Amino acid sequence: MSCPKTEPHVLKEEVLAVGKWVKLERTTYVDPAGKTRTWETAKRTTRPTNTDADGVGIIAILKRTLHRDCIVMVKQFRPPMGCHTLEFPAGLIDNDESAETAALRELKEETGYKGEVVGVTPVTCLDPGLSNCTTQIVMVNINGDDVENVNPTQQLGEGEFVEVILLPLDEFQKKIDEVVQKGNIVVDSKVYIYAMGMSQAFFKPNELPVLKQ
Numbered sequence: 001m002s003c004p005k006t007e008p009h010v011l012k013e014e015v016l017a018v019g020k021w022v023k024l025e026r027t028t029y030v031d032p033a034g035k036t037r038t039w040e041t042a043k044r045t046t047r048p049t050n051t052d053a054d055g056v057g058i059i060a061i062l063k064r065t066l067h068r069d070c071i072v073m074v075k076q077f078r079p080p081m082g083c084h085t086l087e088f089p090a091g092l093i094d095n096d097e098s099a100e101t102a103a104l105r106e107l108k109e110e111t112g113y114k115g116e117v118v119g120v121t122p123v124t125c126l127d128p129g130l131s132n133c134t135t136q137i138v139m140v141n142i143n144g145d146d147v148e149n150v151n152p153t154q155q156l157g158e159g160e161f162v163e164v165i166l167l168p169l170d171e172f173q174k175k176i177d178e179v180v181q182k183g184n185i186v187v188d189s190k191v192y193i194y195a196m197g198m199s200q201a202f203f204k205p206n207e208l209p210v211l212k213q
């Protein structure tokens with residue numbers, strides 16, 4: 001017996017609990033077989049009205065004469081994880097702010113570096129089985145020879161504690177593995193996937209698929 005095909009859609013969203021930053025909703029939806037079901041959904045309360053993205057992540061490449069290009073990373077204690085994480089610099093988009101402006105502002109605040117935007121992704125989801133949280137990833141170049149970037153100074157808010165870690169782009173995955181092996185730190189999946197992609201691009205760009213079954 002074949003199931004009737006339906007375009008899945010949301011019927012209603014009921015708020016179960018609201019905090020200052022996060023809310024929990026019960027989402028009632030129709031599945032592709034036409035059956036009505038519910039889902040438990042977490043949402044941020046802070047999404048700006050002018051964008052579908054909650055925040056930005058920043059892939060910032062520090063370029064300096066006579067140095068290897070480095071990715072600017074941040075290490076911080078993340079309360080929901082109960083441990084430190086290794087992430088790209090990131091932050092929430094303010095109302096009436098573009099992703100590009102938010103990225104340069106957050107990069108300056110969290111790392112002290114002044115960068116230049118060279119690319120931006122579409123709105124991307126972060127954990128769609130749990131939350132509607134979204135981000136735009138902004139690619140930024142930093143001229144490390146610029147006098148403003150020689151001794152960068154963070155501009156952290158009260159309660160913000162961020163350690164800046166520079167990792168060379170040509171050994172990105174290896175250096176992440178070394179940081180993680182020291183223990184009690186979890187790497188963000190966007191970071192690790194970017195690192196795997198870099199490894200593929202650097203070391204296996206022309207490998208033939210000889211082992212394909």
Ligand SMILES: Nc1ncnc2c1ncn2[C@H]1C[C@H](O)[C@@H](COP(=O)(O)OP(=O)(O)O)O1
Pocket residue numbers: 021022055090091092093157
């Ligand atoms: N779930 C949450 N609980 C408590 N504070 C939160 C929160 N989500 C965000 N904040 C607050 C704490 C900081 O003042 C600020 C940090 O936001 P941000 O710097 O824009 O993003 P990120 O935490 O991704 O670096 O927002």
